[in-house]
Amino acid sequence: MVIKALDHVDRCYSTADGAVIARVLRGAFARHQRVILSFAGVDDVPSSFVNASLVALMDGHTADWLKSKLSVIDATPQIADMIRRCIANASRLQAA
Amino acid sequence: MAITIKLPANFDITATNRFVRGVVSGQGQPTDSKITFDFAPLNFIDGSGYTVLSNTLEWLFNHEVDVRFINCKNLLRPAIRYLDDCGFFHQYIGGKLSSQSAQRPTTLPCTAVAHANAHGWLETKFSPWMGNVLGVSHAALGTVRTGVKELFNNIDDHSTLNTGFIHVQHHPNMKAVRISVSDFGTGIPNTIKARFGDMRDGSAIHMATLEGVTAKTKPNNMGAGLNYLIERVTSCHGKVRIVSLTGSLNCSRAKDGSVDRDIQERNGTYPGTLVEVELDTRLFVGDEEGRVEVEW
Numbered sequence: 001m002v003i004k005a006l007d008h009v010d011r012c013y014s015t016a017d018g019a020v021i022a023r024v025l026r027g028a029f030a031r032h033q034r035v036i037l038s039f040a041g042v043d044d045v046p047s048s049f050v051n052a053s054l055v056a057l058m059d060g061h062t063a064d065w066l067k068s069k070l071s072v073i074d075a076t077p078q079i080a081d082m083i084r085r086c087i088a089n090a091s092r093l094q095a096a
Numbered sequence: 097m098a099i100t101i102k103l104p105a106n107f108d109i110t111a112t113n114r115f116v117r118g119v120v121s122g123q124g125q126p127t128d129s130k131i132t133f134d135f136a137p138l139n140f141i142d143g144s145g146y147t148v149l150s151n152t153l154e155w156l157f158n159h160e161v162d163v164r165f166i167n168c169k170n171l172l173r174p175a176i177r178y179l180d181d182c183g184f185f186h187q188y189i190g191g192k193l194s195s196q197s198a199q200r201p202t203t204l205p206c207t208a209v210a211h212a213n214a215h216g217w218l219e220t221k222f223s224p225w226m227g228n229v230l231g232v233s234h235a236a237l238g239t240v241r242t243g244v245k246e247l248f249n250n251i252d253d254h255s256t257l258n259t260g261f262i263h264v265q266h267h268p269n270m271k272a273v274r275i276s277v278s279d280f281g282t283g284i285p286n287t288i289k290a291r292f293g294d295m296r297d298g299s300a301i302h303m304a305t306l307e308g309v310t311a312k313t314k315p316n317n318m319g320a321g322l323n324y325l326i327e328r329v330t331s332c333h334g335k336v337r338i339v340s341l342t343g344s345l346n347c348s349r350a351k352d353g354s355v356d357r358d359i360q361e362r363n364g365t366y367p368g369t370l371v372e373v374e375l376d377t378r379l380f381v382g383d384e385e386g387r388v389e390v391e392w
Contacts, residue, residue, distance in 0.1 A: 043234065046245040047321045052113075060382075067392040076238055076383065076388075080390045084390065090158070
């Protein structure tokens with residue numbers, strides 16, 4: 001199943017925007033083994049958005065679990081870098 | 097009672113605490129109900145000084161202080177002409193000093209931007225202007241835009257106010273662009289100390305910039321924004337300077353490629369946060385273009 005971020009939010013900017021995407025992804029995870037998130041049309045994302053949309057899904061789960069459930073496509077290099085950075089950061093905090 | 101505050105002769109980031117000390121009491125309130133700003137000493141003002149001045153005035157208006165200006169109309173003085181070209185007097189005394197004044201191509205003048213509007217402002221104003229100065233595309237500026245978004249999200253996450261002031265200045269002779277963002281919020285040290293205990297303000301700012309340090313003021317706040325900004329800017333040989341309460345932190349690229357973080361304590365309290373980002377226009381490297389699948 002492919003979820004296009006901009007079908008659900010006008011922009012990928014704030015914690016509130018991220019919370020909308022997290023809600024959509026949680027629903028999709030309940031129905032599908034694997035979900036694809038597309039950032040088509042999005043140029044860049046800050047950490048608050050990634051923490052609220054993707055890292056929030058790790059509540060009670062590991063980064064490996066999230067990676068097994070989610071693919072991210074149509075990401076600019078900045079978006080890819082920010083997602084990897086935030087998930088790694090969350091993993092460190094989980095381990096501490 | 098009424099007091100007169102002389103503007104600094106050289107109003108840049110180093111004058112911030114001294115200037116604000118005359119305006120904001122130790123209890124975080126205006127020092128008087130009537131404050132007159134004397135522009136006579138002002139020889140030079142840069143983007144950070146202008147941002148702090150605007151932010152201070154708005155803060156005083158919010159506290160219903162009667163604010164007046166004196167010695168502010170001498171257009172023979174470059175600092176006054178600069179402020180007039182930026183629209184300062186149009187904003188605060190109701191009209192330009194000179195009919196000839198106009199926005200300079202090297203300036204994106206100080207603007208109050210609410211958090212909710214920052215995204216649109218960055219897309220429609222900041223990015224085209226910055227792309228022109230740096231000679232790169234909108235796509236190549238993703239990391240720079242994100243850095244500024246991190247600052248506005250910090251204002252929204254950690255501050256009692258959700259509006260920041262931003263000013264961008266190109267200095268062609270210095271081969272630099274400076275982005276100044278200021279707010280009169282809680283201040284980084286107060287936010288950090290509320291979670292991690294007492295420490296000096298400069299040390300608290302330093303702590304806030306380390307990867308994974310978070311004040312957790314919102315559930316999904318994981319502490320990555322300032323570190324991201326500093327790493328990305330210094331990797332292009334840029335600099336980041338942060339002033340908050342009595343502390344400051346100057347970040348630059350060390351010879352070995354790591355980030356040099358110089359902590360300082362200042363005399364006087366800046367009640368909020370000022371961040372100055374300096375990009376080297378010769379050494380700036382934009383983002384690669386194109387779309388990828390994220391590799392885990």
